[in-house]
Amino acid sequence: MNSINQIPIDYQIINRIIRKNGLESIGKSSIREIVKLVNEIEKETGEKFIRMEMGVPGLEPPQEAINGEIEALNNGVASKYPMIDGIEPLKQEISRFIKNFINLSVSPEGCLPTVGAMQASFAAFMVSCRRDPEMDTTLFIDPGFPVQKEQHKVLGLKYENFDVYNHRGDKLRDKLESYLKQGNISTILYSNPNNPSWICFNEKELKIIGELATQYDVVVLEDLAYFGMDFRHDISSPGKPPYQPTVANYTDNYVLLLSSSKSFSLAGERIGMMAISDPLFYRKFPELKRYFSNEGFGYSMIFGALYTLSAGANHSAQYGLLEILKAVNEGRYNFIEGLREYAERAKAMKQLFQKYGFELVYAKDEDQPVSDGFYFTFSFPGMEGRELLKELIYYGISAITLDITGSERTEGLRACVSQVSMNQMDDLEYRLKRFQEDHLNSI
Numbered sequence: 001m002n003s004i005n006q007i008p009i010d011y012q013i014i015n016r017i018i019r020k021n022g023l024e025s026i027g028k029s030s031i032r033e034i035v036k037l038v039n040e041i042e043k044e045t046g047e048k049f050i051r052m053e054m055g056v057p058g059l060e061p062p063q064e065a066i067n068g069e070i071e072a073l074n075n076g077v078a079s080k081y082p083m084i085d086g087i088e089p090l091k092q093e094i095s096r097f098i099k100n101f102i103n104l105s106v107s108p109e110g111c112l113p114t115v116g117a118m119q120a121s122f123a124a125f126m127v128s129c130r131r132d133p134e135m136d137t138t139l140f141i142d143p144g145f146p147v148q149k150e151q152h153k154v155l156g157l158k159y160e161n162f163d164v165y166n167h168r169g170d171k172l173r174d175k176l177e178s179y180l181k182q183g184n185i186s187t188i189l190y191s192n193p194n195n196p197s198w199i200c201f202n203e204k205e206l207k208i209i210g211e212l213a214t215q216y217d218v219v220v221l222e223d224l225a226y227f228g229m230d231f232r233h234d235i236s237s238p239g240k241p242p243y244q245p246t247v248a249n250y251t252d253n254y255v256l257l258l259s260s261s262k263s264f265s266l267a268g269e270r271i272g273m274m275a276i277s278d279p280l281f282y283r284k285f286p287e288l289k290r291y292f293s294n295e296g297f298g299y300s301m302i303f304g305a306l307y308t309l310s311a312g313a314n315h316s317a318q319y320g321l322l323e324i325l326k327a328v329n330e331g332r333y334n335f336i337e338g339l340r341e342y343a344e345r346a347k348a349m350k351q352l353f354q355k356y357g358f359e360l361v362y363a364k365d366e367d368q369p370v371s372d373g374f375y376f377t378f379s380f381p382g383m384e385g386r387e388l389l390k391e392l393i394y395y396g397i398s399a400i401t402l403d404i405t406g407s408e409r410t411e412g413l414r415a416c417v418s419q420v421s422m423n424q425m426d427d428l429e430y431r432l433k434r435f436q437e438d439h440l441n442s443i
């Protein structure tokens, strides 16, 4: 089928599928709901979408990880429960990885494999947000990954949030302090590079966050799901600067959330990592005994949170992760090189969007343009994000709205570049051009 003739896609078909899925508004739908909707439209119309809604790695998994897992399975690990806090060689290798690529010393004891960074944040919230009954609220530095707020809802935890875009640089201090002074904030969470905006905090901002975390005794959960993917700084040489920027250089009150999904293209294995600073791991919070059998932060994380969630992470996946980390630590595998493909796609896609009248929403990292990476954000003049998303679906382009990410920029959408290949750029161009021609009136 010649896809180009079908654009825009038949309104009636799409509207029927939207109704069938019971979606009140496409703009308010979760990422997974949009995935389902687009799958159905593609199936019924035969029209291949430019899919930008979900952050799925679009690259092959590294062979080292596959071999490590196969070997472990052949050695019989499938029938054995792993230790909750992880197999010993992996704990050592995570600690080494953190030293090599962040220049940080975290003892293997505090390096814990988890079922994705998704479980790492869930477990971290279970402990960090319950250290003190007076400090019962998390502060999200937004925009952010919507599921982490869902995790708060299912845990019955409170949160506050603000959109950081207008509070960059020195302005961040006052904004953060206005929340921390209230006395109710236990935990701060942000992702860096940021999902969805791809802004990256600089050293000055990380220092501000770290200093205030120490001053107000707040724990920072630093979500490094896109580890090393600010491609402006090549951190890929083990043990050599530059390193992944981190708040950990400025406070001991940190837990790092690390994902293997994007950096190592292992999303399907659901294996991630958590690293708790040594001082925090051993610190005691008597109020934790309201929920756990022990008052130790690290102890509660392992024998309270991770035990009750899944009693540890998949045994063979731990061996897969071990092998890739070994290869990366020994300099045999450059994990950044292959990922640069995402930056190339982002660059090409941003150019096309801007050529056809779209604008970048989160465009600046303080005074520099935001780098090209896994996500970018865009809008179309005169349209709110929800309306734009709905309209783009008719042109076979899917994304998510920024308003589900805690962003104040309700006109914006998030595009993920991972599922769009370079040979789809002509198709994307045709669709964007048609969209612009058909929507000139709204400008």
Ligand SMILES: Cc1ncc(COP(=O)(O)O)c(C=O)c1O
Pocket (backbone or CB within 6 Å): 055, 115, 116, 117, 118, 119, 145, 191, 195, 223, 225, 258, 259, 260, 261, 267, 271, 272
């Ligand atoms: C900011 C952020 N944190 C955490 C995750 C979850 O990562 P994982 O696949 O390791 O569970 C994602 C996945 O998209 C993410 O974007």
